[in-house]
Amino acid sequence: MTEETIAENKSFFNLFNICAGIVVVIGLYITYLRFTGGLAAVTNLSDNNPWGIWISFDLLCGVALAAGGYVTSAAVYLFGMKKYHSAVRPAVLTGFLGYSLVVLALQYDVGRPWRLPYPLVVQQGTTSVLFEVGLCVAIYLTVLFVEFSPAALEWLGLKKARNLAVKLTILLTIFGVVLSTMHQSSLGSLFLIAPSKLHPLWYSPYIPIYFFVTSIIAGLSMVIFESTLSHRFFAYKMDETHLKEANGITLGFGKAAAYVLAGYFAIKVMGISAGNNWHYLKTGYGTWYLVELIGFVALPALLYAIGVREKNLILIKWTSVLAILGIILNRFNVCLVAFNWQLPSSERYFPHWMEIGISVFIVMIGLILYRFIATRMPILYAHPDYKDAH
Amino acid sequence: MSISRRKFLGWVGAAGLSATIGKSATASTHKHFTGYPGSFAVLHDTTLCVGCRSCETACNKVNDLPSPDKPFADLSVLEKKRRTTTKAFTVVNKYNDPERPKKPVFFKKQCNHCLEPACASVCFVRAFTKTKTGAVIYDSSVCVGCRYCMVACPFEIPTYEYDQVLTPRIRKCTMCYPRVSKGQLPGCVEVCPMEALTFGKRQDLINFAKQRIQKYPDRYVDHIYGEHEMGGTSWLYISGVPFKELGMREDLGVTPAPELTAGALSSVPMIVGLWPVLLTGLYAVSKRKEKIAQTEQENAVALALDKADASPQSIISEATESQTGEES
Ligand code: SF4
Numbered sequence: 011m012t013e014e015t016i017a018e019n020k021s022f023f024n025l026f027n028i029c030a031g032i033v034v035v036i037g038l039y040i041t042y043l044r045f046t047g048g049l050a051a052v053t054n055l056s057d058n059n060p061w062g063i064w065i066s067f068d069l070l071c072g073v074a075l076a077a078g079g080y081v082t083s084a085a086v087y088l089f090g091m092k093k094y095h096s097a098v099r100p101a102v103l104t105g106f107l108g109y110s111l112v113v114l115a116l117q118y119d120v121g122r123p124w125r126l127p128y129p130l131v132v133q134q135g136t137t138s139v140l141f142e143v144g145l146c147v148a149i150y151l152t153v154l155f156v157e158f159s160p161a162a163l164e165w166l167g168l169k170k171a172r173n174l175a176v177k178l179t180i181l182l183t184i185f186g187v188v189l190s191t192m193h194q195s196s197l198g199s200l201f202l203i204a205p206s207k208l209h210p211l212w213y214s215p216y217i218p219i220y221f222f223v224t225s226i227i228a229g230l231s232m233v234i235f236e237s238t239l240s241h242r243f244f245a246y247k248m249d250e251t252h253l254k255e256a257n258g259i260t261l262g263f264g265k266a267a268a269y270v271l272a273g274y275f276a277i278k279v280m281g282i283s284a285g286n287n288w289h290y291l292k293t294g295y296g297t298w299y300l301v302e303l304i305g306f307v308a309l310p311a312l313l314y315a316i317g318v319r320e321k322n323l324i325l326i327k328w329t330s331v332l333a334i335l336g337i338i339l340n341r342f343n344v345c346l347v348a349f350n351w352q353l354p355s356s357e358r359y360f361p362h363w364m365e366i367g368i369s370v371f372i373v374m375i376g377l378i379l380y381r382f383i384a385t386r387m388p389i390l391y392a393h394p395d396y397k398d399a400h
Numbered sequence: 401m402s403i404s405r406r407k408f409l410g411w412v413g414a415a416g417l418s419a420t421i422g423k424s425a426t427a428s429t430h431k432h433f434t435g436y437p438g439s440f441a442v443l444h445d446t447t448l449c450v451g452c453r454s455c456e457t458a459c460n461k462v463n464d465l466p467s468p469d470k471p472f473a474d475l476s477v478l479e480k481k482r483r484t485t486t487k488a489f490t491v492v493n494k495y496n497d498p499e500r501p502k503k504p505v506f507f508k509k510q511c512n513h514c515l516e517p518a519c520a521s522v523c524f525v526r527a528f529t530k531t532k533t534g535a536v537i538y539d540s541s542v543c544v545g546c547r548y549c550m551v552a553c554p555f556e557i558p559t560y561e562y563d564q565v566l567t568p569r570i571r572k573c574t575m576c577y578p579r580v581s582k583g584q585l586p587g588c589v590e591v592c593p594m595e596a597l598t599f600g601k602r603q604d605l606i607n608f609a610k611q612r613i614q615k616y617p618d619r620y621v622d623h624i625y626g627e628h629e630m631g632g633t634s635w636l637y638i639s640g641v642p643f644k645e646l647g648m649r650e651d652l653g654v655t656p657a658p659e660l661t662a663g664a665l666s667s668v669p670m671i672v673g674l675w676p677v678l679l680t681g682l683y684a685v686s687k688r689k690e691k692i693a694q695t696e697q698e699n700a701v702a703l704a705l706d707k708a709d710a711s712p713q714s715i716i717s718e719a720t721e722s723q724t725g726e727e728s
Pocket residue numbers: 510511512513514517518519520536552553554555556557558572
């Protein structure tokens with residue numbers, strides 16, 4: 011690394027620290043207001059709009075974007091794609107942080123957060139999709155914790171515990187895929203209960219499948235995006251394997267994402283014809299739907315494909331941003347834009363700035379933790395003691 | 401207290417009323433449920449309703465709700481469409497009859513006490529119970545406050561105490577479960593001066609409503625709202641104008657809410673059962689492929705070495721060593 015980039019990095023981190031500081035102070039202030047004044051003090055939630063951006067962004071997008079963990083570990087450990095091995099640890103770390111932050115966000119959103127264990131320990135509402143989501147997220151968070159633990163244990167020098175955790179890899183990976191399939195799709199199933207409130211273009215009996223498939227797209231794209239960022243800011247932490255494998259990962263994951271996006275496009279179109287919803291495409295909501303479908307599904311599919319064909323890494327990296335935005339757009343559409351579409355605009359929801367403030371605050375906590383861990387633990391490099399271990 | 405025949409269809413005495421009420425049970429099965437036999441309901445005949453808001457007053461009183469921003473006698477509030485709130489479990493709205501513009505129609509809105517409630521089926525702590533009286537009641541002592549019930553309710557009924565810090569609750573009409581359990585009529589039914597509300601066994605009320613519609617075909621549209629909507633509700637309505645003019649959805653269909661998610665939920669055991677098997681299989685295949693590739697490589701190395709006829713022993717052992725190193 012040249013001196014120039016080091017200096018550049020330094021000034022970037024200074025800037026980052028300042029921003030992080032501001033966001034954290036504001037976040038803590040809003041936290042204080044939330045837990046002393048109730049939800050009404052900081053949100054625009056209403057009786058007609060009980061779910062706002064803390065659900066649509068923090069929960070729905072959070073879980074989807076944290077899918078990189080199960081996608082990568084399944085590819086490497088179950089499908090035998092060893093050449094992507096160096097992507098596993100960063101992906102698992104993001105997954106673990108992502109899910110932890112989802113749970114943190116729920117503390118803000120639900121009315122009585124200290125009762126969150128109630129569905130498990132007091133009374134089980136097994137007919138609820140949310141029960142299944144809660145159960146899976148709780149177990150999966152534990153799985154991710156164990157999957158992530160070798161890095162922490164290597165850092166702490168606890169060899170025995172680390173070796174034990176590593177032995178569980180295959181089992182945990184299988185667990186992770188099963189649990190992820192269930193709750194990623196179930197987050198979509200949450201909306202099956204409200205056909206009268208969700209616009210027919212977005213409401214579909216296939217919505218669980220859509221949510222699951224998009225979680226794969228989100229996972230693949232996040233790995234590409236994240237590795238881009240890590241290379242920009244933490245390259246000095248990376249060992250040779252990581253640096254060498256990085257381009258292969260970008261290409262391989264880009265290729266996979268292109269296929270999955272194309273498949274997703276196809277089943278979306280099938281969904282419209284199955285519901286015979288073509289006539290809705292002529293309405294305003296139809297236009298918006300097409301923006302999502304063409305601009306954020308078909309386009310990234312095409313760009314990924316071109317990028318892979320021409321081995322254009324820059325294009326693939328930018329496409330990953332587009333694909334991620336597409337997932338976020340989709341979750342917002344399902345949960346907010348197309349939800350309650352029949353209500354007059356005066357009764358619709360728009361987030362309070364403090365809701366956005368908390369969402370930014372939580373993302374910022376994620377970034378701070380990621381930096382803390384990636385600069386200390388063997389995430390972007392193999393620990394010298396366990397070099398041959400993978 | 402005298403209960404007129406029209407207010408309480410069926411005329412069982414107060415004692416009989418409490419006797420018919422058994423213990424409560426949840427309605428959380430996937431089997432189609434057509435209501436507890438003998439459960440109660442309320443029939444709202446909108447053609448009799450004059451929009452006096454007496455029911456709102458009574459509801460406010462029997463539920464100890466905070467007094468409203470504008471007094472109940474102030475009928476100007478009818479000019480704006482209202483929904484249920486934490487302060488009002490029931491609201492009366494005014495609508496125009498498209499055919500008789502001069503004569504407004506009033507419609508009382510409250511929880512419909514669905515036979516298979518969406519709110520109950522989505523609550524992950526089972527805070528809602530469909531009781532044998534017909535009432536859907538809520539237990540705030542377990543509620544987490546996820547508000548999924550509000551998302552799910554097709555009639556937009558449950559409301560939330562967003563301004564409460566430590567004890568926010570879902571609030572909604574209880575069909576006066578405490579009163580009915582004591583043999584009293586629901587507050588709103590009891591007070592209605594026009595007898596637009598009738599309490600009774602659900603089946604009796606449906607029969608009664610059918611008779612009314614038959615007897616006065618000019619007065620009513622031929623539809624008992626709530627008989628089949630969302631699998632049926634314990635609050636029924638008859639009206640002289642199509643229900644969509646009264647702000648009621650006519651596109652809800654007859655599928656009970658729990659069936660909407662039953663399919664997705666029943667696929668869970670499939671995933672749990674099949675995925676691990678498939679994934680382990682996949683893992684085995686990829687492991688085996690690796691093994692084969694490795695043996696082939698080893699053979700090739702051995703072959704090459706044989707051919708080269710170089711000092712075999714040491715090189716082979718070196719080669720295999722590095723192989724095993726890679727594998728683990
Ligand atoms: S109307 Fe809504 S709140 Fe009332 S029982 Fe039905 S689903 Fe539940």
